Amino acid sequence: MTPPAPPASARPAHADARPIDELHGLDAAQLAQGLAHWTTPKVLRGVAAHWPLVQAAQRSPHDAVRHLLGFDHGQMPVTATTAAPEAQGRLFYNADMSGFNFRREQLPLKVVLATLLKYLHDPAPPSIYVASTTVDSFLPGFSQANELALGVSAPLTSIWIGNRSRIAAHQDAPDNLACVAAGRRRVTLFPPAQVGNLYVGPLDFTPAGQAISLVDFHAPDLARFPRFAEAMTHAQVAELEPGDAVFIPSLWWHHMEGLDAFNVLVNSWWRPVPAWMDSPMNALMLGILALRDLPPAQRTQWQAMFNHYVFDAGADTAAHIPEDARGVLAPLDERSAERVRDVLRRRLQRGTDGPA
Template structure:
């Protein structure tokens, strides 16, 4: 019932910067980072990949390691009654994590071990120079993800994302943002890792509890990635990520093609829930009209009738006006 993510073959990594900034739909880029020494090491063995990583580990900062019992089968999720989670986190030296992953490689039923979203420049300085990729976007944040078999529930991120498989195999399942109704998303403010997630277990979906998930699957896009492959995940696309091997490494790059002064959209959503969701239906519709006028359908004509010097937040925003808006909001929220 699922489709395949559009694939791009033979793209010269040196030409990525000429194409990536304009993409708005998902793409698999086969062999994009096959030239990385990290990929070559991973194709030799997990031990060689670990040795490659260790040469950049200065050992001065512990990483956050997530561990789950074997019965979780790599699914990092809530506990049974959603009062907590089925994993624990601890601060530990990266080399200890790497050695532990190698130790458990022969184990058919190991605990889940996962180091998520660890900033490359801070924890593995020099890795990016040795394994380069020119994206052609401003200020990308490069992170590394290391672990054994894992299943990360479908979630969405605000930034665009280029995820590169450096070791092991990954299965990625994508859904367009409009599939939110069919994915049964959990709490916004109590989440396993900061982002709201789908409550559906993709390995064994309960279609009695989550019947609309069948519709989501009908619109899913899926790909399996090997070492050297990459996938572009546009902003707000839901993505379910699986590490399929006993040792997996992913390097990803996040970026937002917007001015740095812009605020996080989730802040606006949470405030809208606080201010609008419980209004009577007729009033909510009236506010929808205002949002369409001032936000979603705003154009140069929206405030053209107001003298430029008097437009305030109706005019062009910049860092100064953004700071003024934040100041006003802080005062109003503190009431």
Template sequence: MTLPPPRPIDEVQLADPAALPAALGSWTTPKVVRGLAAGWPLVQAARHADTAAVDYLKRFDHGGMPVTATTAAPGTQGRVFYNDDLTGFNFRREQVPLRVVLDTLLKYRSEPDAPTIYVASTTLDTYLPGLREENPLVLGQADPLASIWIGNRSRIAAHYDAPDNLACVAAGRRRVMLFPPGQVGNLYVGPLDFTPAGQAISLVDFAAPDLQRFPRFALAMQEAQSAVLEPGDAVFIPSLWWHHMEGLEAFNVLVNYWWRPVEAWRDAPMNALMLALLAIRELPVEQRAAWQAMFQHYVFDADDQVAAHVPEHARGVLGELDEASAARLREVLRTRLLRGSNG
């Protein structure tokens, strides 16, 4: 079977990066913004030469703490993944000074079958203080987390992130392939609680999809979107959109920003899913349907009428939550979980 090609990710033009905050507020689907970070000194150095980009990054490396480097043998073809039986992984992690990673990447640039080297999701302000100030991007979002990703040719399996994500290519080129959240059933997602990097991933090898083992992947490809990003280009990935990231050059750098449109004290939705697996999934079908109606009423269809018939002072968790009431609710949940209540 020949898989359909992904359609291009929608592209938008922003003549001035200062227009980004207003644009982000209206986007609910993926967007590519060409040249959004073209003015960054890091991008300009990378366009000149990989060595220039490395020298620029080293200016901000205080050397006070090592980074976590993921390395995989040449035979993995850059795929950061599980081992054959999903009991472990095909890579190892080690603590290495950042400048050693950068020098090693330069060393292997000309080798066609180099080992995979990947520094993932490293907090920008902690490890490279001052770099964000020299390479600014105003998002208009509250306290976004800025991270840097550095490596050579790598393939990161399709996964999702709970926050919205704006990823800017600073060096090299990257291919990104995106799938809407509704394609979760067609991507053959692996374990939720044993993952390569914290998020569940698709088990499909996008370079050589096994359609006998994963036949519904053909359906996912009907909804796929893709783009190749050059230095200075950016892609907006909405919350829960699955994304497969591929570094196409021997030296790649990406800077991304994550943010959630809710207060930091609110809990992670994945915690609710995990608890639902524990408490609801194995119930009789009639009871699952009843709980589905409860969730629909109190969560997914909730509006200001759900508790309007209850006096405001008596609404408890049905009322408006704040940081203090959320902390009390979290303590109640902790107590219930420790007690093993099935009520």
């Protein structure tokens, strides 16, 4: 007899998710073309299989460590995040959300790697996680030895090293290509519009800089988080082997799991916009400060203003104004963007003392 399915609140978020679309055998030109145009997630099977690190990791974690140490100049410690075995790899808040269930310390990379090897066969090791460490600063020469031509402008490449881990669903403003170099990873994705169903925590007090979903994806508590059931109907999932990569478009929510006792991920972020553009998160925070608590009628009126000047803006928005007099309504460039910042700085310094 087939056992009954567990209740929905006990089923992991990935259990019923649909697979992320997959592509196989992309060459460099196809990869660059795709990264310039994709707006939905893609799994790229074997795209980094040629990396020496991937090949070393497939032989053994010890070989992968030797490869990494070949680029370690040893002059700067890395930030190592550690948590007790009871955390089971879930790096998260503490029980009352007054702090976190982990601590950070500065350690030489070789010490972190040796510790990971020490716990390889421990059934209940402490969680060890080196997150988002800039490759060119800490491992010079690594990118040249493990090359992947993305065809994008000024990517920031980072490495993530650890044992089994569960990183809560979060989103990033840049596009992201994450390549699995050692161990296996499971990635669960949600479209940006699911923000209201993911029960996102504080924007300004976060484990690692980005707001995270408070739902435990291994055992979602649908009594506490009922709308997460709707989010799960939009979930996409993939399990990645060494050499595989996943393209995560801007603002897609992603929950990342390291499934093995030794995992390495190398990711690149980039924004296909000019460098002088500000982070939209800054605008969101100012929106909370200036708009969220207005009376409902005023919020509706300001919504119309934002639609006109921002979200629905086009060539006719300022067409009735002489070209030389359009100010911030003209197309921005680096110089005019700095003038906007100057205006904002003066307004923020003035605070509530003057008219809006």
